[in-house]
Amino acid sequence: MLSLNQIAVDHGALRALWEVSLEVRTGECVGLLGANGAGKSTTMGAIIGLYPLAAGNMTYAGITHTGRSTSENVAAGIALVPEGRRLFTQMSVRDNLVMGAYTPSARQAVEQSLEKIYALFPILKDKQQQFAGELSGGQQQMVAIGRALMSQPKLLLLDEPFIGVAPLLVDEIIVALRTIGQQGVTMLLVEQNIHRALSFVQRAYVIENGRTVLDGEAAQLLAHPEFSKKFLGLE
């Protein structure tokens, strides 16, 4: 469905990504792991089109390109739940969700999409008239996931969706994400908590200093000596 072929991204004069390659197949749930500053969020931003590619290319749904605009990518079925959520805090929960259906194809199905999301996160239906900024961290994360789903994506990019979320709600969100996966949405997940990530994804890539350095099945990675050393602090 998606493959990144040795992409590079510059932030101003600094190179943030040097050589990131990965592949996500239809129906899969893939993890993207790495330390802080390794380039995970930049990779997500590059996929959705927030950052132009300085080198390399990507293939999505059979079409290879060297960077498209965010609106083209969203229309083509990619959605991002961004780091820090990026909600419209002074707009109602409902208006936040509706904005997620901004692309012309999604606009026709606003009401059905809303019902789907309220079924997934019933609390959002009760709070639909409140300002998004008034919600708890976990509820805001639900709004961010719901907003991404409103565009009816085929590929959902999740950038640290559990940060600032109370433990009880983490479980609820994981259940919801599993449901989304079962409905046929492909996912790419960035997550700090390695065990949580590897219990959720089938495969994962590890990036370090802007380069993919390791990849494999979740179980394989856990058994990999270098991986354990780097991420789990085990010798």
Add this chain to the structure above:
Amino acid sequence: MPIEVLIQVLIGGVLLGGLYALVAFGLSLIYGVVRILNFAHGTLLAVGGVAASLAYAAWQWHPVWLILALIPIFVVFGWLFYRGLLQPLEKRNHFESTVGTVLVTVGALLMLSDLTAKLAGPTQKNIPLRFESFEIGEIIISMSQVWILAGIALLTIAMHFFLRRTWFGNAIRAVTQDSVGAQICGVHSSRMKAATFAFGSAIVAVAAVLYTLSFPVDPYMGFGLTVKAFTIIILGGIGNLLGALLAGLFLGVAEGMTGLFWKPEWAPAISVILLLLILVAFPNGFRIGKRQ
């Protein structure tokens, strides 16, 4: 002082303040979406007012037709202004683009003023359309004042619903609150910025005709309006229509009262004095109405 005079000045102040608020609406929308301080914004009202006055002198068009004729011209101007002069600056680094936008908008303000003065003359102009007036006791109210107030109220309500009920309006609010958040919803950012410039300019087109119906305009009055609009945005909050309207009315009435109780030549300065006083007295700000 007779109470009738006070009420008369109050009405004039409300009228002027409402018109200031219309100018502030556009400025605030543009700042919210494009993050550019458009110093030429008030000058657009001056140019539009002069143009409307000339068109009225030539063809005696009804003010509604003047507004309808001015809107498309201003829409095209606002769109071209952003696409042609401001958007290219975004490719520069932060310092250059910040200074560049100030230079472009201030430059546009100077050029628009001079060009208008050159073409139409630097004198004050108005739309000498006579309206009937009626009296309540000793207070004389012109129908023009009633129509202008109705126009301001109508436009404010229309904008309120526009910002909530349309995709474009919601996108304006969304970009103002989090531009990256809006981008990942599929909002096309540069198209949105150009459209907001065009939209903000269209509001000025309406304000220009309403203004010229009861106050004189001249090519060089624009910058004063821009300063007042900035004051209103600071008092009322960015992207907050109700706050801007209340702040505008407050400013207009304050100007009227300054002229009445003190000296008319101090009226234009009162907005800056009030702004300073309020910034000193309420350094953490205060909110009028609900923030949107």
